[in-house]
Amino acid sequence: MPNVRVVCLALAILVFSLSACASQTKVSQADIQTGATQSDRYLPLLKGKRVALVxxxxxxxxxxxxxxxxLSKHINVVRIFAPEHGFRGDHDAGAHVSNAIDSKTGIQITSIYGKNKKPSKDIMDQIDIVVFDIQDVGVRFYTYISSMHYMMEVAAESNTQFLVLDRPNPNGKFTDGPILDMDYQSFVGMHPIPLLHGMTVAELALMIKGENWIINASKLELFTISNANYKRSMPYELPVAPSPNLPNSQAVKLYPSLCFFEATPVSIGRGTDFPFQVVGHNEVPLGKFSFTPNSRPGAALHPKLQDRTLLGINLQQSTQQGLDLEIFIKTYQAFSKAGVTFFKHPEFMDKLAGTHKLRKAIEEGQSLQQIQESWQLGLQSFKQQRKPYLLYPE
Structure with missing residues (x-):
């Protein structure tokens, strides 16, 4: 007869091995179900209501x-709200988005980008629930979350329900950069969060309400449908480009670092086949890669340094991700050495950074390590603050 203790030990080892194998089972992007694909969870919330969509x-x-x-599920969609880049995503950054009628469905489209970021009371009186379903890229200055903020606020003011259908954050494994100083609040930075906040739109919506970052936050009836089979650390390749100048995953990865160049004379490839994947200038050579921006309606009608030959760096194969300011700082140094003004729009730089301290630190010659260390305490505090609102494991 076998020794009972040995048999028990063997069974315990077997159970542990099976558990370990199960925990190591890899979940791929194909397994992820976004909030929108889980219709059984949200259609009951919409039945019999006047529905508006962001x-x-x-x-x-x-x-x-x-x-x-x-519409195929017989939901009464009465209004579409269009953010920056428009309902079809074919408007350049900052381009005017007009009110219109959707030619396919006949539904009224109302712009929430530009002068009127919040719909009027007359419009909201015709709506019972607003549904937000837009792919974000996890960077504070990407304006879709600013539009969500204003729409949450107007929903709270009008006693309209608000539903967020969540989508993965392609930069979700990163939490980095300076916390926004509210003295620099703008449409490219609405909340006291880091540049890379590491949250999905549904998590942010919960935090916006929970931290009272909108007027009448306590009155807002907020619903969220989380992603299934998703972890924050998972790589996620966007199935649809989120805006004209973020055409692929490489651009999305580099966007947090390269967007600061928008406040300088340097081109990051708008008006080329590789926007947000190159860095170059015509007077201050930054490398050996040559490219020429040209007009591209819907993506870059009048790109910076249009029709000029630029020399710079090709980052299309770069492994850089997260927030990496090394190239930005080196470019500042090259401009200073050449006697050319780098911070051409310092006020815009400060809005993007959410503080004047980053620009000042670069001008003072602080090292990359010193700059990164300056925001670590803020990041630690933010990570504690966001914990109650997280829907996925850290």
Missing amino acids: VNQTSQVQGSHLVDFL
Whole structure:
């Protein structure tokens, strides 16, 4: 007869091994179910209600636009709200977004980008629930979360329900950069969060309400549909480009670091086939890679340094990700040496950074390590502050 203790030990080892194997099972992008694909969880919230959508070209449900999907389910969609880049995502950054009628469905489209970031009371009186379903990229100055802020606020003011259909954050494993100083609050930075906040839009919505970052936050009836089979650390390749100048995953990865160049004379490739994947200038050579920006309606109608030959750095194969300011600092040094003004728009730089301290630190010659150390305490505090709102493991 076998020794009972030995048998028990063997069984324990077997159970542990099976548990370990199960925990190591890899979940791929194909396994992720976005909030929009889990219709059984949110359709009951929409039935019999007048529904408005904050959507764009990324609002897809298994190959169909959310508008078409909801109409096929006999949901009463009465209004579409269009953020920056428009309902179809074909407007350049900062381009005017007009009110219109959707030619396919006949639904009224109301712009929430530009002068009127919040719909009027007359419009909100015709709506019972607002649905937000837009792919974000996890960077504070990407304006879709600013539009979500204003729409949450107007929903709270008008006693309208608000539903967020979540989507993965392609930069979700990073929490980095300076915390926004509210003295520098703008449409490219609404909340006291880091540049890379490491949260999804649903998590941010919960935090915006929970931290009372909108007027009448306590009155807002907020619902969220989280992603299934998703972890924050998972790589996620966007199935649809979130805006004209972020055409691929490489641009999305480099966007947090390269967007600061927008406040300088340096081109980051707007008006080329590789926006947010190069750095170059015509007077201060930054490298050996040559490129020429040209006009591209819908992506860069009048790009910086248009029709000029620029010399710089090709980052299309770079492994850089997260927030990496090394190239930015070296470029500042090259401009200083050449006697050319680098911070051409210092006020815009400070809005992007959410503080004047980053610009000042670079001008003072602080090292990259010193600059990174300056925001570590703020990051630690933020990570504690966000914990109650997280829907996915850290």
